[in-house]
Amino acid sequence: MPEGDTLFRTAAGLRPYLIGRSVTAARAQGPGPTPQVQRVVGQRIDAVDAHGKNLLIRFDGGLEIRTHLRMNGSWHRYRPGERWRRPPARARLVLEVEGSVAVCFDAPVVELFEQRTEHLHPSLSRLGPDLSKPDFDTAEVLRRMRHSSRPDREIGVALLDQGVMAGVGNVYKNEILWIERCSPFTPVADLDDPTIDRLIATARRLMLANIDARRGPERVTTRGDHGAPGALYVYGRAGRPCRRCGTSIAVTRQGTDLPRSTYWCPTCQGERPAG
Numbered sequence: 001m002p003e004g005d006t007l008f009r010t011a012a013g014l015r016p017y018l019i020g021r022s023v024t025a026a027r028a029q030g031p032g033p034t035p036q037v038q039r040v041v042g043q044r045i046d047a048v049d050a051h052g053k054n055l056l057i058r059f060d061g062g063l064e065i066r067t068h069l070r071m072n073g074s075w076h077r078y079r080p081g082e083r084w085r086r087p088p089a090r091a092r093l094v095l096e097v098e099g100s101v102a103v104c105f106d107a108p109v110v111e112l113f114e115q116r117t118e119h120l121h122p123s124l125s126r127l128g129p130d131l132s133k134p135d136f137d138t139a140e141v142l143r144r145m146r147h148s149s150r151p152d153r154e155i156g157v158a159l160l161d162q163g164v165m166a167g168v169g170n171v172y173k174n175e176i177l178w179i180e181r182c183s184p185f186t187p188v189a190d191l192d193d194p195t196i197d198r199l200i201a202t203a204r205r206l207m208l209a210n211i212d213a214r215r216g217p218e219r220v221t222t223r224g225d226h227g228a229p230g231a232l233y234v235y236g237r238a239g240r241p242c243r244r245c246g247t248s249i250a251v252t253r254q255g256t257d258l259p260r261s262t263y264w265c266p267t268c269q270g271e272r273p274a275g
Contacts, residue, residue, distance in 0.1 A: 004167025005210040007050035008132045010075050012211075014102055017077055018045045018057070021097035028093045033112035037093065039063060040112070045097065052127050052166025057095075058115055066111045066124070067093065073107030131167040131207040141165045141200050145188055155191060156184030156262050157255045159199070168203055170260045171235050175221040176202050178234040183270040184254060184262045234263045244268050 022044045028037040043059040050056070055075065057065040067073065073092070078084060078101045084091075086105045093104040104110065119125055128144050129137045144164045158164060159173045168176070177184050180198050188196075206221055222228040228243050238251035247267040254262040266272070 003169035003172055003207075004050070004052055004130065004132050005207050007053055007055055007069075007167075008207075008211040011048045011050040011055055014075060014077060015048045017100040018048055018095070018097060018102060021045055021100075023059070023095055023097055025096040026094065028110060030092050030110070032092070032110040033065075036112050037065075040065070040095070045095075050130075050132065051124065052130055052162050053169070054124065054127075056124075062115050064113055064115045064118065065093070066109070066113070066121075067104050067107045068109035068123075069106075070108050074105050076103045076105065077101070078103065126163045127166045128162060128164045129166065131165060131204050132211055136204060138197065138200050138204075142193060142196055145196055152187050152189060154185050154254065155182060155188055155196075155199070158188050159203070160255075160260065165200065165203065167207055171232070172203060172206055172221075173260075174235040174263045175206065175233055178263075178265060178269065179221070181268050183272075184264050185270075185272050234265065236263065238263060242268060 022042060023040050026037045026040050028034045040059050040061070040063055043061040043063065045057060046060050047058040048055070049058070053068060055067045055069075059065075067075075069075075076085060080096070080099070080101060082101075084103060086103075090105045091103050092107045093110050095102045113121065129135075129140050141164060145158060156173060156177060159168050159176065160170065174184075176199055179202055180195070182191075182195065182199060209223055210220060220231045221233055222231060233243050234249055237249045239248055241247065242249055242265040245265065245267045247265050249263055250266050250272070251261055251263050252272065253259040264272075
């Protein structure tokens with residue numbers, strides 16, 4: 001699933017071709033605003049922003065489009081008449097402006113709504129502070145972590161809650177916890193504030209290091225560590241030796257609402273509690 005840095009870079013890549021230009025054609029297919037998307041034709045695009053894992057396009061007429069890419073979605077930008085790299089049948093949304101065509105492929109979420117209702121949106125209104133934003137508020141993240149409706153939940157689940165902190169996906173979750181030698185299975189209530197602050201700080205450091213396309217591939221959590229070959233410390237490395245101690249990396253499914261794969265070192269981070 002694309003994480004916050006991917007959406008930040010996607011928005012940055014689309015802006016030069018969309019901002020300030022009027023939509024000359026628009027179409028959508030699949031569930032969502034299939035006929036209503038025609039309402040943006042003739043409107044100028046005022047903003048293309050990322051908020052957590054959401055990409056938001058705002059128009060001067062007061063409309064807004066939200067896409068969420070989930071596991072397989074992506075945005076492409078083409079020149080008029082250029083051949084697309086994916087089949088047209090997979091295009092969920094197409095926006096044409098002078099000189100460019102923006103295509104969103106395979107996104108399960110495409111929504112059109114009034115900008116004035118954004119603060120009431122069931123998903124956007126509950127998002128926590130965005131790791132990629134200059135005004136990121138660590139204290140607010142800690143408050144949300146502590147005042148969750150599920151204070152006994154494990155930290156490996158809590159880090160993925162976009163209502164606590166927007167932008168962390170499963171790759172970063174695993175990497176953050178390994179870097180900080182924290183067990184994914186520790187209940188949030190059992191962690192002190194300095195530990196949670198370190199997890200938040202590491203999440204923000206990794207996110208900011210990867211939002212600049214000039215710095216190489218995204219999701220490179222080992223950048224600067226010349227003793228660690230490869231782009232990742234622990235994610236996807238089940239059965240392979242821990243880069244710190246050599247113990248075989250373990251993997252299991254974690255969470256109840258949407259179980260995700262958790263990779264960890266039983267020596268550096270501790271064995272999974274029984275039961």
